[in-house]
Amino acid sequence: MSRATTPCPEAISTSMPSKQPGVLVTRRHHLLVRWSHWLNVPILLGLILSGISIYWASPIYQHKPDPITGNFDLAADIGIWICDHVPGLHRYSSPPDWVYNHMGLGPGMLAVALRLHWLCAYAFMLNGAAYVAGLIAGGGWRGLLPRRTDLFDALRMFRYYIGFPLAKLVRRQWPHPSSNTKYNALQRAAYFTIPIAGLLSVTTGWAIHKPMQFHSLAAIFGGFDATRVWHFWLMWVFILFVVPHLILVFADGWDTLRGMITGWSARVMRPEVTADEH
Amino acid sequence: MSTKSRDFFGERPLPTFEVDSQLLHRRTRRDLLLFGAGTVAALAGARSLLPHALRVALHIDDEVAESLYSPRRMVPTYTKSQITQLKNNYNGATPDPSYIPGWHVTLDGLASGVSVALDIRNLMTRFSIHEQITRLVCVEGWSAVAWWAGLRFDDLLRAYPPASQARWVRVESSVNLDASGNPDPYYVSIDLATARHPQTLLATHLNGQPLTVEHGAPLRLMVPVKLGLKNVKAITRLTYVAQEPRDYWAERGYSHYDGI
Numbered sequence: 001m002s003r004a005t006t007p008c009p010e011a012i013s014t015s016m017p018s019k020q021p022g023v024l025v026t027r028r029h030h031l032l033v034r035w036s037h038w039l040n041v042p043i044l045l046g047l048i049l050s051g052i053s054i055y056w057a058s059p060i061y062q063h064k065p066d067p068i069t070g071n072f073d074l075a076a077d078i079g080i081w082i083c084d085h086v087p088g089l090h091r092y093s094s095p096p097d098w099v100y101n102h103m104g105l106g107p108g109m110l111a112v113a114l115r116l117h118w119l120c121a122y123a124f125m126l127n128g129a130a131y132v133a134g135l136i137a138g139g140g141w142r143g144l145l146p147r148r149t150d151l152f153d154a155l156r157m158f159r160y161y162i163g164f165p166l167a168k169l170v171r172r173q174w175p176h177p178s179s180n181t182k183y184n185a186l187q188r189a190a191y192f193t194i195p196i197a198g199l200l201s202v203t204t205g206w207a208i209h210k211p212m213q214f215h216s217l218a219a220i221f222g223g224f225d226a227t228r229v230w231h232f233w234l235m236w237v238f239i240l241f242v243v244p245h246l247i248l249v250f251a252d253g254w255d256t257l258r259g260m261i262t263g264w265s266a267r268v269m270r271p272e273v274t275a276d277e278h
Numbered sequence: 279m280s281t282k283s284r285d286f287f288g289e290r291p292l293p294t295f296e297v298d299s300q301l302l303h304r305r306t307r308r309d310l311l312l313f314g315a316g317t318v319a320a321l322a323g324a325r326s327l328l329p330h331a332l333r334v335a336l337h338i339d340d341e342v343a344e345s346l347y348s349p350r351r352m353v354p355t356y357t358k359s360q361i362t363q364l365k366n367n368y369n370g371a372t373p374d375p376s377y378i379p380g381w382h383v384t385l386d387g388l389a390s391g392v393s394v395a396l397d398i399r400n401l402m403t404r405f406s407i408h409e410q411i412t413r414l415v416c417v418e419g420w421s422a423v424a425w426w427a428g429l430r431f432d433d434l435l436r437a438y439p440p441a442s443q444a445r446w447v448r449v450e451s452s453v454n455l456d457a458s459g460n461p462d463p464y465y466v467s468i469d470l471a472t473a474r475h476p477q478t479l480l481a482t483h484l485n486g487q488p489l490t491v492e493h494g495a496p497l498r499l500m501v502p503v504k505l506g507l508k509n510v511k512a513i514t515r516l517t518y519v520a521q522e523p524r525d526y527w528a529e530r531g532y533s534h535y536d537g538i
Contacts, residue, residue: 115336
């Protein structure tokens with residue numbers, strides 16, 4: 001990723017034209033933003049898998065023990081329900097463990113789950129710092145800030161996403177709402193929320209990891225037990241972000257994905273440039 | 279918002295420049311190959327490096343926990359109305375209470391060079407009894423607010439000073455059982471700095487009553503700045519040592535220090 005091969009924009013604009021037809025490109029993501037973005041994939045995967053196995057040791061959501069099975073764990077109930085209702089899973093060996101085996105490292109893995117959680121948590125904090133440094137160095141933070149028109153624009157984008165598959169089905173034109181900013185309002189809301197969710201995950205994580213030394217931190221979130229609930233639901237913010245994030249990146253096309261790998265985007269308000277990329 | 283601050287916070291156009299289409303193509307290919315090679319290297323390296331990395335992370339986390347500890351920082355205390363149910367979380371079977379009448383605790387590694395055996399009457403008459411309502415936090419994630427009474431570990435250390443080179447105490451219960459009821463001695467390491475914390479008790483009472491066998495009668499460690507697994511029930515021996523002693527749960531993949 002040496003910067004040396006990146007032509008200086010000023011130099012290029014003055015030494016034009018060259019023999020080949022030029023392509024307009026923009027520098028979309030700073031190197032640190034791109035690296036930390038991809039490192040988040042294994043780190044978040046490790047945090048979630050180990051987190052679910054830590055959750056197993058003392059589930060937040062419990063009910064009175066079932067008189068027959070003795071089960072008190074809602075996540076075990078969900079596993080039992082899934083094995084009862086999903087075709088092909090009727091003979092699953094241990095339905096109460098289904099969730100822990102498929103979203104975590106499995107039941108009874110507390111020691112290794114804790115070690116993996118600490119490793120990924122320290123990596124997540126360092127990575128988050130690198131991401132913020134990249135946002136500042138590349139000026140990308142400005143594109144994430146919410147604006148006053150965002151509520152209306154977000155509704156417009158929401159309508160577009162909901163209607164898009166239907167419009168495709170009936171072969172109707174369904175134009176993308178126009179936008180002259182790096183991100184549309186829905187993207188901005190998501191990309192602005194995620195770093196905050198990251199910061200809250202780290203804060204609530206420390207509060208429940210060191211509940212005596214950081215007891216005042218846990219008090220902000222309503223005490224030790226309430227902070228565990230916060231930490232659990234913050235995980236879901238990441239999961240609920242990743243699903244549409246993946247769908248939309250692939251729906252949006254190659255240029256968007258390439259932007260996060262090379263940093264360059266050829267989508268510069270000039271439709272003919274993007275057209276030959278497909 | 280002033281115009282100036284709006285300029286500062288306002289989005290700027292992305293840096294745009296014109297490149298040779300060949301260059302864009304080459305750069306994309308180079309970065310894709312680097313990205314793929316990085317992913318493959320990370321996956322291959324993870325296999326051999328992960329066990330080491332997990333140990334290092336646990337070690338770093340213990341160092342962090344130790345640096346957060348302060349003998350002057352008190353843990354929060356609660357009122358009687360905030361007391362919650364405390365479950366018996368003996369890892370194995372609960373011992374038969376027949377050990378209680380003949381019980382005594384043995385102190386080893388003292389400055390005097392001799393072993394001392396103390397029974398519960400010695401402990402309760404010779405030391406002043408302190409009460410505290412604190413939270414016990416289990417490594418599993420649950421916690422309980424309970425009302426404890428007992429002598430300060432610090433007072434015992436003053437009355438029977440450990441050998442000058444001692445930095446650790448091995449806290450042991452020889453009456454501990456495994457899940458099938460066979461003897462399974464339980465031992466943890468406690469650094470003497472933590473043992474001297476004013477809220478570290480050798481507890482004799484829970485909720486105003488002498489400890490029951492489920493909660494470690496007649497004497498258990500109550501060290502609220504550590505995870506519950508360090509709060510040894512039915513202590514039978516305290517050994518002061520210079521080097522970090524063995525720890526039951528550290529040998530099973532958990533942390534050594536367990537400071538919270």
